[in-house]
Amino acid sequence: MGRHANPGDPADEPVAPTHPEEDGSTEPGRGGIRRGSAWSDAENIQLVDGVKAGRSIAELATAHERSSSAIRAQLAAMCPAELGLARAVAAEWTIRRLVRGDGHYDWRRSLRAKRRVYWSVEDDVLLRAAWTDREPLPVVAAHFGYVEHDVHKRLTELGLSTSYQATMVQMGATPTGVVSARARRESALPPLSVVVLQVNGVASASGPVPVAVSLHSSIEAAHVAVRELSRLHQANSARLRMGPASWWLWPRMVDSHRPVGRDESGQIAAA
Incomplete structure (x- = not known):
């Protein structure tokens, strides 16, 4: 994992917003089509690439079918929490760091720290293989550092599992865990x-x-x-x-x- 920059670096000093639409008076993407939907790793990569290419907040909002405030919020989430910056300043910090092309800046690390569970494109590839190979769910969860229910939820989002019961049949689960308990409730068998x-x-x-x-x-x-x-x-x-x-x-x-x-x-x- 890459290191985070020292908050004392000159490039990390609070800066004023550089995009004219940052004041929200011309919010072109307000209430975008994808409002409220989760950010996938692929969309985060698209956002990072757009910022590196010099696209404005308004252009990014249109491309992602989200509001400008949602774009700023996601960019702020990519800023290390330990810097303690306000959202607007944190978003600008991320923009400047991405444009500068700092190879040590790991925006996924910041997202993982704030969102607890974050699935990258590479993680999804490994998860699909684990499903196909019927790897035990407890082993898979331990590999990613998440609980079994987090893995089950992602299996469902990827269209691999259709229920707790389906996950149990394919990969098993810890008998005393949440996935096992909910799988039992889905079945005709009584609890425990x-x-x-x-x-x-x-x-x-x-x-x-x-x-x-x-x-x-x-x-x-x-x-x-x-x-x-x-x-x-x-x-x-x-x-x-x-x-x-x-x-x-x-x-x-x-x-x-x-x-x-x-x-x-x-x-x-x-x-």
């Missing part, structure tokens, strides 16, 4: 319930697995796991000379192990 899946004698790519036990937030999620294990078993059972595998589902209350649904069982045919 879990589905235990046990599979015996399954063939994996690395060899035979005598017993595999996993926990799931719903019957639907457990059946998805059974289908995945069936695919795995049928792909490897002939090579390992293994017969059918057996599976069991047990819906249970977490605190009492009391049954909360019908137990199920079945076999996975060998190849």
